[in-house]
Amino acid sequence: MAKITINGIELKVKNGTTILTAAKSIGIEIPKLCFIEEINEIGFCRICVVEVEGEQDLVSACNTEVVNGMVIQTDSDDVIKARRTTLGLLAAKHRFDCWRCPKDGMCEFYDLLKANDVVFEEFGPGIGRNPEKIFGTGISQDQSKCVLCKRCVAVCSEVVTAKVLKFRDDDGINPIVSPTPGLAFDEAGCIFCGQCTKTCPTGTLYETDHIKKVESLLKDQNKKVFVQVAPAVRASLAEEFGYDIGTPVRETQGKMYRALDLLGFDEVTDTNWAADLTILEEGTELIGRIKNGGTLPMFTSCCPAWVRYTEMYKPEYMENLSTAKSPHMMQGQMIKAYYGKKYLDEKPENIAVVSIMPCTAKKYEISREEMEVDGVRDVDAVLTVRELAKMIKRKGIDFKRLEDLELGGQLAQFSGAGTIFGASGGVAEAALRSVYEILEGVPLESVEFHDVRGVSFSKDYEGTIKEASIKLPKTNIKLNIAVVHGGSALKRMYEILDAGKKQYHFIEFMACPGGCVNGGGMPITNDIPMHEVIQRRSQSLYDQDSTDLPIRKSHENKAVLEAYEDFLEEPNSKVAHKYLHTHYTQKGFTKE
């Protein structure tokens, strides 16, 4: 134990705690910019500096450990002056166009400038640190706003472990953060999970804009524009309009549908429907592989970031990937080829589909070459939750006062299995519910598989591998299931597979820690720890599954079964393969 004094308050803390944590324990919030707990304690920004008695220089609170007898001042004149000057220096090299910045009010840098009353004189050419912009299909970077906090680099190497973004300080005076110099994100090995866009304190890294595309689609009189909403979106969209994290879905889902309707979309559908469809396709594929001795373990293909990871870094495992497309691509194709024809008598070319996704990698996914059937693209545009919220605000819709809208369309009927897709472990659980019943032929008594649920992080950012094995008494098969989420867990899983010690049948992969509820396109939550956000959002999805929905298994979803009767014949049929399945090719990249 160490005895220290902070601003005149004496306290005892454990040896090895940093000044920042010690101050936090007595309610003193030291401002910080580059700090992320455990991942990025580097002291680059020098905003958290404090005065320690006996030291002639100011020390950074985020990475200095307390010593017995330390006397610390966090708000002396010197400290505040230094903080202001440093912020002024950063501000002078930042391009301010806050009113149209993609960060949209969640800018930590702006908040710091405001809180510290910073006055600065712009020096340099007035175009920011570096005028360059780097584009990619999923995420883009505007370097004129970079404050060189290195948070994205830490997240990219520690959380995602893709190591695409790097801090390049060959020229110490003008360092930059970028992927391989001269290349777009697509060529540099980025998997577009979008965690960096969430961690960036400014608007430097952002999702590639699709709002303009959607607005022009909505204006087009000749096109019917359909919209579909991903499972995880309903658990988070309301946060942008002042609701608490984890607000029950039943309070906000109807409002969300209404808002989409008011935005001018011709018909609102729900990706949960296609999630049920995915389960039937993937589940049948899994059963087929088990019975016919196909490549096992089978990997889910719902997460495009993860699919891209495999294609680039582990191409030898491409055969293990399920050939089923991800749910929103299925839904897009089904809207165009089946629903539009049957109910509206429209040609597929005259229909456009917009997906609302919690993900930036989906933006990349729709640009994949093979994602089309007979020249009709599956999905035309993808909006992240943040972008949708921006559009709703722009249109002047008061979200809180909206009346609920019930969807009556065929492609908006879903089961509880579809809705839990948004949480880590959801796909596996939904698949288990169906696979068990199809193989066994008897109804499943308890549909909840708690082994695959939950977010028990050893460390917040690492993600986890969850394992479960389910015995099927009649067919005498023991299904070994694993659920993997988070970039470093992906790597660990591959090490386990490479060693070949464990036999799995089915592995669910999600590139973001916690699954889609913590995706790269979700609303930004600065103050609440990551695991709590994941916990609360997934709980609201699980609650919807257990209390609001009468049907909880995908193969009991009548709307899906009807689609099979009318159009797809049966799971994994030839028609289904044409519209709902895809193939994978190895992707190259250049990294230093």
Added chain:
Amino acid sequence: MSTESQNVKELFESWILDAETKLSEQDLVQNMKSYLVGQHPEICGKCTPCRDGVIRMEQLLDMYTNETATLKTLKELEQLTYNLRSSRCSVGLDIGKNFEVVLENNYNTLYQPVKKY
């Protein structure tokens, strides 16, 4: 450390340590600036006070050479010099300490030419 920066540093240290040295305004500003420029190869670019502060200080010294310096310029120079105390490593800290000595010894020389209105 490159030889160029080493030479500049030695020169600088030889005259800052001697409080009696009185340089003319022109020489002083030139020397201060060439010292800062000489430090560029040492700067790693990681922390803000040193990376951006040094560049700003050079610009402020340029204002002396252009005869556009005002009292505000001098104040900002002082502030940035003091701010180098919060640097991450000894490169920034050293520059800061050296400049503090220079400002202390030669405050008059720097105060004379500024426009006071």
